[in-house]
Amino acid sequence: MTFANIGTLGALPGRRDELIAHLTRPWTEVPEGCLLYEVGASDDAPDTVFVAELWTSAEAHAASLQLPSVRASIEAARPLLSGEFGGYRFDVVGSPLRS
């Protein structure tokens, strides 16, 4: 079942754009099962980075977090993070765009 992970990541003051650059750098290795990974920003939340991800399953998402390349990327981002996280995780049950 398609799994959605929507996340908000707090950046330290003034570091948001570095965090965005980090998160949007093209992956050399695309984690198996990743269908969508969009990174965003909003003028209304100047120290927040948004991520909207779709995966083939919750298990594929969990497995990706164990990949050495993903673990290294998370470590590299850590100095930019405020420690504030939010978001939603849910199973996709349908779309009005599909019949």
Place this chain on the structure above:
Amino acid sequence: MTFANIGTLGALPGRRDELIAHLTRPWTEVPEGCLLYEVGASDDAPDTVFVAELWTSAEAHAASLQLPSVRASIEAARPLLSGEFGGYRFDVVGSPLRS
């Protein structure tokens, strides 16, 4: 600029699946600029429906809300809603899946 609208809709107790059925019914008219519209649910939030939408622009999203078909759909969903809403709106600034 691609615009993301992530929403949570609270359903009245026991009415979540009706709300899901309503939101996933295939559209007869796809609003211009709609790129993605995924509806979801989570065992952790039994009275919540999640929606993850991507639009070609914030303006396209706003315009869709004025379409007669969309306005009628929102009206039809109203009796199922608890009145609790949440979510995030942001501009997509990139993806590691694109170079």
